[in-house]
Amino acid sequence: MNPPPETGRTTAQTRPTRPRVRPRTWIVAAAVVAYTVAAGRTVGFNPSTFWQVWSNPLWEKFWPIPWDWVLDRHNVIDPLIETFQIAIVSTVLGCGLALPVALAMSPLTSPNRVVLVVTRSIMNVVRAVPDLFWAKLLVTAVGIGAFAGSWALSVFSLAVMVKLFSEAVDGADPRPLEAARAAGGRHMPVVRTGVLPTVLPEYVAYGLYVFELNIRASLVLGLVGAGGIGRVVEAQRQYFRFDRVLGVLVIVFVVVFVIEQVSVAIRKRLV
Amino acid sequence: MMEAHPSDGDRPVAPRRAGRRWGLAALVVVAVVWSISGLEVTMDRLLSAPGDAWDVFRRMAPPAFSEAIDRGVPGKVLESVHIAWIGTMIGAVISLPLAFLAAGNVSPAWIRTPVRQLFNVIRAVPELILAVILIPITGLGSWAGALAIGIHSVGTLGKWATEAIEGVDPGPLEAVAATGGRWASSMRWGVLPQVLPVVTSQWLFRFEINVRASTVLGMIGAGGVGSELVSQLVFRNFAAVGAVLIMTIAVVMAIDTASAAVRQRIIRGGTRPGGPDADDIDRNAAVLADLTGLSTGGPSSGSRP
Numbered sequence: 001m002n003p004p005p006e007t008g009r010t011t012a013q014t015r016p017t018r019p020r021v022r023p024r025t026w027i028v029a030a031a032v033v034a035y036t037v038a039a040g041r042t043v044g045f046n047p048s049t050f051w052q053v054w055s056n057p058l059w060e061k062f063w064p065i066p067w068d069w070v071l072d073r074h075n076v077i078d079p080l081i082e083t084f085q086i087a088i089v090s091t092v093l094g095c096g097l098a099l100p101v102a103l104a105m106s107p108l109t110s111p112n113r114v115v116l117v118v119t120r121s122i123m124n125v126v127r128a129v130p131d132l133f134w135a136k137l138l139v140t141a142v143g144i145g146a147f148a149g150s151w152a153l154s155v156f157s158l159a160v161m162v163k164l165f166s167e168a169v170d171g172a173d174p175r176p177l178e179a180a181r182a183a184g185g186r187h188m189p190v191v192r193t194g195v196l197p198t199v200l201p202e203y204v205a206y207g208l209y210v211f212e213l214n215i216r217a218s219l220v221l222g223l224v225g226a227g228g229i230g231r232v233v234e235a236q237r238q239y240f241r242f243d244r245v246l247g248v249l250v251i252v253f254v255v256v257f258v259i260e261q262v263s264v265a266i267r268k269r270l271v
Numbered sequence: 272m273m274e275a276h277p278s279d280g281d282r283p284v285a286p287r288r289a290g291r292r293w294g295l296a297a298l299v300v301v302a303v304v305w306s307i308s309g310l311e312v313t314m315d316r317l318l319s320a321p322g323d324a325w326d327v328f329r330r331m332a333p334p335a336f337s338e339a340i341d342r343g344v345p346g347k348v349l350e351s352v353h354i355a356w357i358g359t360m361i362g363a364v365i366s367l368p369l370a371f372l373a374a375g376n377v378s379p380a381w382i383r384t385p386v387r388q389l390f391n392v393i394r395a396v397p398e399l400i401l402a403v404i405l406i407p408i409t410g411l412g413s414w415a416g417a418l419a420i421g422i423h424s425v426g427t428l429g430k431w432a433t434e435a436i437e438g439v440d441p442g443p444l445e446a447v448a449a450t451g452g453r454w455a456s457s458m459r460w461g462v463l464p465q466v467l468p469v470v471t472s473q474w475l476f477r478f479e480i481n482v483r484a485s486t487v488l489g490m491i492g493a494g495g496v497g498s499e500l501v502s503q504l505v506f507r508n509f510a511a512v513g514a515v516l517i518m519t520i521a522v523v524m525a526i527d528t529a530s531a532a533v534r535q536r537i538i539r540g541g542t543r544p545g546g547p548d549a550d551d552i553d554r555n556a557a558v559l560a561d562l563t564g565l566s567t568g569g570p571s572s573g574s575r576p
Binding site for chain 1: 302303305306307309310311319320323324326350352353356357392394396400403404407408412413414416417483486487490494497501507512516520523524527
């Protein structure tokens, strides 16, 4: 057969063949499907449960929402304020601690390799513990209430902030640092004048983001006894007052929604 | 630049924004003081807290692995992973078609706006809150957790997938339109092949987040390892708590590492020479950077130089 002419004419013969699916792809796909089926069986997945969930008569227990109870100051507003207080304290504490830790964790600004490796591995472990695990552990340690919650969220924001901010430090321009070093600066002044000014806007932006995360997290802290509005949810849940639960959840939902919109708007201006 | 006038008198003046800075600092200080006043903090508690916390961790010291294994903790950890996986699958299956309806370049405004608002609304409800609502309906157990995670994942996955679809190259879309393809074919052949790698890595990333979420969900009775942690803490059996924690951390870290490696492989391709063109890599890398930098904030939150 002649080679295809140069005019770019496409005939049936010159049509490219479809790439063949490699056997390995089939094996991976089969493994994923098999795992999904197995996991679904363990979890109790059953398409009919979707219908059962919708048609469950218990939904009626959620309605109507007792608004006069929900809007009473002592029931919801005070715990909500406590939630904000937890979030503020732990954001400031966590982000404040994160500044030196993140600087110690980046190869650019770390005083030496030992510090770098040690802080990195510690922070990896800290981050692998979910936030409410910290809350539960600290509730056990220091007692039920917002105090434990603030500690837990501080640890959590430290972990998140260090991760985000140390990446910003990694990506910082190394030249001012070299200049400061060449001028004979010691470690601390070099980091302060060479790196810090260039990454400070990111620090503030991430701080706001962590604050947003903390507000969300502090809303549910109370479910494990660490203060805030979650403890109202937990208490009413145990009394089977699902209408009140739903009322509180509506408030929570509004708060999260508003905070997210505001935070996104602020961060858009900052970055 | 300074080298032309090295004398002291020519030194540039520092910008005068100090007033605003002090104002902001004062605001933060006032907020912190007000917050601390509401948290029942006394000097006594503050000073003894680190000691108390350290005490709890110290008592975990030889973790009781054999006891934990007898109680079936490894199975519980795996159950958490199963819950996260099924939740991610539910979220993925529901969110992908919806994302096509929400993307600005392929969907008309009258359907785009409500779908986007739906994503926003779902994203604003934390998994734990969903689980609190679902548990009385479905009963205690892992199905409540999987469903809660699945519903919550629809919000984030939908938003991310929408952004991926909005970033596609319009060329293939035009090509399908030029051959007379209908809307569905242009989605299938014009958009889906372009977004599938990014969307798959988004699913995997969401799976990582969901593993953490599902371990927590167990604490309120939605299946998985959380319930084990709570009950051991109630019994003050700290050695077992230590074992539960270590197993959870190990699984979470292992999944993070494995999933990050797979995502890297999906986005960057294998080691074969000359993969997708440079432009493509850049776009995908930007998406990946957004994903890996932040958990739920979405791409607007981070900026990489």
